[in-house]
Amino acid sequence: MTTLSTPFLDRLLADGVITASHHDAARARLAHAASEPFDSLGSALFWLAGENIVTDEEMEEMEEVSLRDAAFASNATRVQALDEYEDCLFAQFDREEAERIRATPWHQRHRPWLIAGGVAVLAAGLVWFLQPARVPPACDDDAVVKTLRSALHTAESRTLQANPMLRRDSRPNYLLTEFESIQELGYLKQARYRQVDADGQRKVTPAP
Known part of the structure; x- marks a missing residue:
């Protein structure tokens, strides 16, 4: 069993953004990694989606919960993670657009x-x-x-x-x-x- 420290995955799990099965699958995927390959809650979520550990349907459900429970303090980590996730999407779009322009x-x-x-x-x-x-x-x-x-x-x-x-x-x-x-x-x-x-x-x- 890996002893890798995974603070971002741990916080997503602790605050109910992802499930224990997501957390276990992610840690298994990182069994031979030296560290988490992301540096924020949102980039962790982006990686989970990219690795198909979190499905499209689960992402949509997560977004719906974020909007529905926007006023609750318990929703803060989910909102932060999704906001940072959006930043990752925009960054990906900018990279792909820059590459398209160069080509x-x-x-x-x-x-x-x-x-x-x-x-x-x-x-x-x-x-x-x-x-x-x-x-x-x-x-x-x-x-x-x-x-x-x-x-x-x-x-x-x-x-x-x-x-x-x-x-x-x-x-x-x-x-x-x-x-x-x-x-x-x-x-x-x-x-x-x-x-x-x-x-x-x-x-x-x-x-x-």
Whole structure:
């Protein structure tokens, strides 16, 4: 039997976030490890999910309990773990997006929009929507639209920072983008990734 010290797993067990069977399975998986391969409650939960020790259904139940018992002090560890788990998901998304950008030829990186006659039309493209560790919304939910607008606005800001000469052109306001025909193309349940296809258009505000 391993004598490995597992403070993060122990706390998740002690505060009822995971079960004894989860704890035993995790320690068995780490039988030959020198230390826990994570440094927070959330990254421990992320590892448990990634190792399939905690199932998708159990994660969803955990999230529902977190929301239902939000006002109780006994729920504090669960809330902390899930918040940190979300941070791990966002970090994973950022790494994968950075890798995708590195693998994309430069001339193809900034061509999602076609601008004509003062109106920009989004060619039906693919957008990765990252849903934090909560019950995922429908494709046409306001949260999805808000996230798409925010992501486009952030992408445009980065493009302008990388290409100062683009500031001479008309500036689009991505936060006012109107989307239609939003359709789900795929959803990776464990990672909380939703892939959607959308058509969108927004007015262009002339640069001063």
